Structures are given as structure tokens and as C-alpha cells.
Amino acid sequence: MMRKNKMLRKYVPSVLLFLLFEAVAVALWIAKDNMFYLLNFSYIGGCLALGTVLFTAGKCYARHFVQLAVGSYMLLYLGIISRENMQIEGFWYYLFLGVFEAATIHYSVAKIFGPLVFGRGWCGYACWTAMVLDFLPYKQPKKARKEKLGILRYVMFALSLTVVSCLFLMKIAHLEEIMFRMFLAGNAVYYIAGIVLAFVLKDNRAFCKYLCPVTVFLKPMSYFSLLRIHCDENKCVHCGKCLQVCPMNVEVNQESRKRKNGTECILCYECTKACPTKALH
Ligand code: SF4
Ligand code: SF4
Ligand code: SF4
Structure with a gap:
């Protein structure tokens, strides 16, 4: 009986995660009087909770399952079928319109305030760009990190803000349609750039480390x-295995929040699996 209770307790975080998303789903459903929010956040919370259950049960495909379930839903259903620009340009667009919908809600929950609770969980479990990049051959970086290239994320960030600001200032017609086309073109560019960078730098997550403009929000908040x-x-024997397997070059064998690349952690838990002394948790 005690063993059974202990087993069940392992799944409490999954239930809490689901309840957290349900709270957001119900709050937005009532506040916006729109059933979409109930369905949307219940689906995402359900996928994340199921993924954590699979992870706890030791299934190696747990993270890919969540990435594909959430990432493809957002890309195909919200982005392509519902024609919402969910990229950073869409965030600026809805922000300038003063509309708290789609991309603004998505950014608030997943990329601006949510990271105060779950860090860069978005990057590990839901991003539709990374869901493809993570299937490339360089799960563990084969080359040293090029710190200076990180400046490019600020260039991309400024570029996205400038483009959308110019569209508004020039009072361009059919802005909704333009934003949808930008979403399609932007994603194609991200996938191509991400794949090319992964092969050139022998690192699946090179795009995340150097180019992704969203990290300008994600890094400080996380x-x-x-x-x-x-x-x-005290348990660490400095074997370096955690550093070898980390896709984001996090100096995870240091406890401090100031550990090198600490704000890059995507909570993939590869390091905890690799640690022989269970120093990481
Ligand atoms: S860094 Fe950008 S591309 Fe990479 S997973 Fe996060 S949001 Fe996606
Ligand atoms: S520190 Fe661990 S959990 Fe974080 S990205 Fe690296 S391997 Fe994944
Ligand atoms: S894998 Fe564990 S023991 Fe080895 S360096 Fe990392 S934290 Fe220390």
C-alpha cells in the first residue's frame, strides 16, 4: 500500500501542471467570454501533463511527444488554419493594435511571465521550430559555443520590431493578410536557417543560441x-557527463543561478539522467 502511494505521489506534479493550465483556461474563458481559450489551454495543459507522466514513467520519447503534440497544434491549427501570426512579429502587431488576443496572450503566458515559473520549458516542450531541430543529428553540440554570435538575437529582435512598426507608421492596407504571409515566410526562413546552422556548427540548437529573437524575453525572465x-x-564528482550531454552548454554542475549559460536551460533533463551520483535534480 505504501509503495503504491509513493508511486502515485510521483505523478502529483503532472496533476498540478494540468490544474495550473486549467486555471488559466477557465480564467481566460470567463474573462474573454470565448470557449476557444478553455479548449486551447486545456489541450496544451493536457499534453504537458501527459508528457510529464510519460517522463516520470521513464519513456525516452516523452519530450518529443509533447513537442510534436503542442508545437504542431500551434503551427498548423493556430498559425496556418486560424491565420494567427504567432511569431514575434504577430506579438508586436497585436500589441500595437491594443488587442489582448492570440499572440499577445501566447507571449505573456509562454514567453514573458510564464518563464518566471517554468523557465524555458517552452523551448524544451512546445516550440514548433525546435520540434524539428531536435530531430537533427547533433543533439549534443560537437563544437565549442560561439558566444559572440549571441549578438544576432538582438539584431533579429530589433528587425522584427522595426518591420512591424514601419508597417503601422506607413498605414499599409491589408495588414492582417500581410501578417499571415509574414508568418508563413518567417517560419520557412527559421526552419532553413535553423537546419543550416545546425549542420554548419554541428549543433541542433545553434538557432536557439544565436538567432532566435524570442530569447531576448526568455533569457532574463528564466x-x-x-x-x-x-x-x-557535495555529491558531484566532477565527471563532466552532465556538461557533455547538455544541448545548451549549461554549466549545470554549479548550483548558483549565475552558472554559465544558466538562462539557456530548456529543462530537457538529459543531465539528470546522465549524472552517476544523482547530484542533479
Ligand atoms: S530559443 Fe527560440 S527557436 Fe529555440 S526553442 Fe526557444 S523559442 Fe524556439
Ligand atoms: S542543464 Fe540539463 S535540463 Fe538544462 S538544458 Fe542542459 S541537459 Fe537539459
Ligand atoms: S554528471 Fe553529476 S557528478 Fe558528473 S559533473 Fe555533472 S553533476 Fe557532477
């Missing part, structure tokens, strides 16, 4: 994340 990988430095 510094304060409630959910993070902890290291019991």
Missing part, C-alpha cells in the same frame, strides 16, 4: 525561474 535544475555540489 533567470528567476521557480523550476530549475539543482545541483548538490
Whole structure:
């Protein structure tokens, strides 16, 4: 009986995660009087909860399952079928319109305020760009990180803001249609750039490390994340296995939030699986 209770307790975080998303779903459903929010956040919360159940049960495909279930839903249903620009340009667009819908809600929950709780969980479990990049051959970077290239993310960020600002200032007609086409073109460019960079730098996540403009929001917010990988430095034997398997070059064998590349952690838990002394949790 005690063993059964202990087993069940392992799944409590999955239930809590689902309830957290349900709270957001119900709150937005009532506030916006729109059933879509109930269905949308229930689906995403359900996928994440199921993914964590699979992870807890030791299934190696758990993270890919969530990435594909959430990422393809957002890309195909919200982006292509519903014609919502869910990229950063869409965020600026809806922000300038003063509309708290689609991309603005998505950015608030997943990329601006959510990271205070779940860090860069979006990057590990839901991003539709990374859901493809993570299937490329360089899961563990084969070359040293090129820190200076990180400046490119700010260039991309400024570029996206400038383009959308110019469209508004020039009072361009059919802006909705233009934003939809930008979404299609932008995603094609991201996939091509991500795949080329992965092969050139021998690193699946090179796009995330150097080019992705969303990290301008994600990195500072995730510094304060409630959910993070902890290291019991007393148990660490400095074997370096965690550093080898980390796709994001996080110095995870340090407990401090100031650990090198600490704001890059995507909570994939590869390091915790690799650690021979269970120093990481
Ligand atoms: S860094 Fe950007 S591209 Fe990479 S997973 Fe995060 S949001 Fe997606
Ligand atoms: S391997 Fe560990 S430190 Fe690196 S991204 Fe995954 S969870 Fe974070
Ligand atoms: S894998 Fe574990 S023991 Fe080895 S360096 Fe990392 S934290 Fe320390």
C-alpha cells in the first residue's frame, strides 16, 4: 500500500501542471467570454501533463511527444488554419493594435511571465521550430559555443520590431493578410536557417543560441525561474557527463543561478539522467 502511494505521489506534479493550465483556461474563458481559450489551454495543459507522466514513467520519447503534440497544434491549427501570426512579429502587431488576443496572450503566458515559473520549458516542450531541430543529428553540440554570435538575437529582435512598426507608421492596407504571409515566410526562413546552422556548427540548437529573437524575453525572465535544475555540489564528482550531454552548454554542475549559460536551460533533463551520483535534480 505504501509503495503504491509513493508511486502515485510521483505523478502529483503532472496533476498540478494540468490544474495550473486549467486555471488559466477557465480564467481566460470567463474573462474573454470565448470557449476557444478553455479548449486551447486545456489541450496544451493536457499534453504537458501527459508528457510529464510519460517522463516520470521513464519513456525516452516523452519530450518529443509533447513537442510534436503542442508545437504542431500551434503551427498548423493556430498559425496556418486560424491565420494567427504567432511569431514575434504577430506579438508586436497585436500589441500595437491594443488587442489582448492570440499572440499577445501566447507571449505573456509562454514567453514573458510564464518563464518566471517554468523557465524555458517552452523551448524544451512546445516550440514548433525546435520540434524539428531536435530531430537533427547533433543533439549534443560537437563544437565549442560561439558566444559572440549571441549578438544576432538582438539584431533579429530589433528587425522584427522595426518591420512591424514601419508597417503601422506607413498605414499599409491589408495588414492582417500581410501578417499571415509574414508568418508563413518567417517560419520557412527559421526552419532553413535553423537546419543550416545546425549542420554548419554541428549543433541542433545553434538557432536557439544565436538567432532566435524570442530569447531576448526568455533569457532574463528564466533567470528567476521557480523550476530549475539543482545541483548538490557535495555529491558531484566532477565527471563532466552532465556538461557533455547538455544541448545548451549549461554549466549545470554549479548550483548558483549565475552558472554559465544558466538562462539557456530548456529543462530537457538529459543531465539528470546522465549524472552517476544523482547530484542533479
Ligand atoms: S530559443 Fe527560440 S527557436 Fe529555440 S526553442 Fe526557444 S523559442 Fe524556439
Ligand atoms: S541537459 Fe540539463 S542543464 Fe542542459 S538544458 Fe537539459 S535540463 Fe538544462
Ligand atoms: S554528471 Fe553529476 S557528478 Fe558528473 S559533473 Fe555533472 S553533476 Fe557532477
